[in-house]
Amino acid sequence: MAETPTEEPYPLHKCVFNGDFKELSYLIKTHDIAEKDKQGNTPLHLAVMLGRKECIHVLLGHGAPIKVKNLAGWSPLAEAISFGDRETISLLVTILKFQVREQMEARRPKLIEALRDMGNFYMELKWDFQSWLPLVSRILPSDICKIHKCGASIRMDTTVVDFNDTRWERGDISFIFNGYKKPSKSLTVLDNKAKVYQRVRYEETEEEIEDEVDVLMSSDIMAVQMSTKGISFSRAQTGWIFREDKTEMVGPFHADFYQINGMVLESRKRREHLSEEDLQKNKAIMESLTKGSFQGFANGGPPLRRPSLNPPPEPHVTWEEYLSAEPGQCPTLGRTPAYKESTKAFKATVAMSPDFPLTVNMLLDVLEVIATFKHFSKLRRFVLMKLPPGFPVKIDIPILPTVTAKITFQEFVFRNDIQPELFQVPSDYVEDPMRGYGAYLTMMMVLHTASCV
Incomplete structure (x- = not known):
């Protein structure tokens, strides 16, 4: 009896590798468009690395995911930035935003229901930023975030607007989420000093997309993540001679303390697509965005867009050689990487406290709303880990390679007297997207896209 021939592995990948977009269009109907090969690459990864534009359009037209990383930790967008074709980068950024919006809207009804069911409350989180660099540690700020929750609405008041390794920006900012309103009006940011507000839009204009592409093409490709592979927890001990498990009161909450073992912050940076001139331009762009005005214009005319790079040479790698490469040893298919790790x-x-009135799952729902703030996004990723029993009332987490944060849940109370006015824009505030917090929101759009890199 004749044996049934075994199908070749990764048929979509092979079509992309060979630039056969017609066969790809045929096979894509019956194969997994998000399948990863031994290097963790999806067909879209390969299409971008190799500059196969027809294949890129076919894959994206059938919903190929962009927010997915290979074994090296890079997404198709990261590889597109490295390759340097502006049209491809712009297309990926636009569709990535669409895919993220779709995911958010799919999750939205359950999130609104979860918020509505958990009860109204007031909560305070204290952030103490610290650094192992002595001079930096002296000047790092602290902040008390005040969070009000009523029904499906959340308001957060904060004074630390943004920060990096050596600088931070103070302000008086309120972030308001109204779950009952339609998405285009559900997120509002108040600058309480300037008395202005801005609606956070779900969709950007073509010009805003192109501004973002300029920043991405002029920036390092960054991948910073907290590795959770080797993390374990052990009870913290106290006492010199007679050792015992450490327990203390954190505010009004009894808590058991645990050591977090094996916490590692991994940082990788690629810049094979950049020249020294690019780096200087990027610095100027980022500074102008922080000041709330994009300095990419000449004499009031249209912006000077960063052009596409010359494509890298076609790789001298056969499909068989690529397929036989060991995992993690992917042959160079695009531009030769220049990176630091x-x-x-x-x-x-x-x-961890058993007494805290909120559950970890409830906290995750709240943090999902305010994860636009990058330090809250990192807090949410930490809480997603399998923690010891109880609620994390005090946590140490790395925020940047040189900065850690100590977060303390120092107050929590369920309240039924929270006023609806807290979740409305005051009548004397003026809508002005180009002042106050507007520049920060622009930066958050870029950083959110970059975080998917």
């Missing part, structure tokens, strides 16, 4: 181990603790 660094890892830093952190000593950290977490205090």
